Amino acid sequence: MTFARTDHISNLDTLPRMPAWITSARAEVIEDVAFLSGAALSHLQVVLGCAEVPHALLRDRLALRAAEACVAFSGRPERTAELRDAIHLLRPSDLPGPAGETYLAWRRAVERPVSVKTLARALPHVEASRIASWLDAGPGTPVTSAAMVLEAVWTEAPRADVPAFILADAALGQALGWTHVVPLLAAGLKRADLRKQGDDLRLACHRALLASAVEAVRLSVELTFRTAHLKAVAPKLRAKGAGDAVEIFLTRDAVAPSALPLPDRAARRLCDRLVDLGAVRELTGRDTFRLYGV
Template sequence: MSNGQITLPHLPDWVTSGRAETPEDVAFLSGAALAHLHLVVEHPNVPQALLRQRLALRAAEACVTRSGRPERTRELRDGVAFLQPGDAPGPVGEVTLSWRRAVERPVSVKALHRALNGALPSQAPEQIAEWLDGFDPRGAGQGGPVARTATVLETVLAEKPREEAAALILADAVLAQALGWTQVVPLLSAGLKRRDLRKTGDELRLACHRAVIASAAEATRLAADLTRRAARLHAVAPKLRAKGAGAALDMFLSRDAVAPGALTSLTSDRAARRFCDRLVELGAIRELTGRDTFRLYGL
């Protein structure tokens, strides 16, 4: 911390600025990027749940973009923020919800099966367990974390080529498991191009290494930004006198976007709207939609 500012470890420029030509060089750089990202995902000042949600939204947007659909971040947020019990989210909303569910709970067979919401066959739990348990931390017979991840991605896409989001969620879960991370940190989806997902074997592994380098750098930048914004939110907290303010602030630190109506710790919808406007005025949060109604707020 310097001058009251929280400083995260800086990703060395040589990790992203160099032109790695050989597979060995690319693998080395992806390992360096993951080692650095490990420091970030373990850092106590980073709002980890919020970071995962933002990366999940980015991953969902990448899936939607590759499918040729026009929806982007704003539409993806809207597609899930105002769902009521029993509402059908639609294809784009389901992709967004799958990624969100994937990052909400610690990696487990049950949590992943819930996140995929029937995207894979009924035997999926057994197969997921095999993939998660198949990584040997000593590397015996399995290859490194990214190689194992690429194998799972290739396997799922070969069996279910239309279930791109499910394949990428499982691949990121295997990567998290291999790295000793408790929860999924979405990396592959945003870093892979449409043509990459048609690759196999060594070519797919190389594409996954490159995706990890790019996404780890972006995740590090995002973590630094969210950490600064979280520090600002903590700094203004003493100025807030509303009953239930603490619980409301916790929601902004853990959710990508919050509708005022979700701030149930406050006394009324009107109080919640005034609370959000006050935080915007203090520079602690942003209004994310640009609308006068059905607004969403977040760091």
């Protein structure tokens, strides 16, 4: 993700937190909610402009939140643990299933800079020409653009929630000058919001982005500190290929030992060592088929 460098943020101790007046305010009318969501997005822009933030890891974790929201909207029971398993424990001959496909779509959407080609890769069942048409449906301010894209997709394809949210976040990011999709809308909206239109949908989007921008700032700060610790302990790792393994942890929400560039036993030992050093966490609570993440 490429953002303008914010030189006044020079170290981890000065990463800016979201101001309390944004998170504590209670607004009802669209003008007040729009003001707060704009302030929250502006603050998120500042945070994302800090080079210390692990942008790829942040996007991957936000993609998981978005996928979980979309799966819940569809009425399926899978949540974070099941979604991680569906992708990270997938064998070459396996299919990820409907929930895994949703998560895979979000991960592909955030991996590369925004383009119709990137979005078509994330949404292989949607024609590229249709993607381009939907993205052009929302001229105007960033939140208005995103809401118009949602409405355009749902008007043509009422059940296409995943494409609607991915393209709306893409439109929002493009309007804000971001190079990558940053998943925000899906995790902030409620089921009752999904079929709203016009001003009601714009108000719902402002509320969703206010909540999601606050969470994205909090997560950015948390991941920045955790990845800084991982980088600090990396010189203590003596296993061949440990440096490349650390780079994988710095970009992915969850990692299976089999995904690391080490022999299986060495990969498991490295993961256990990183847990002992407090640099990564074991995410499953299982004795086998474990997953690790920052």
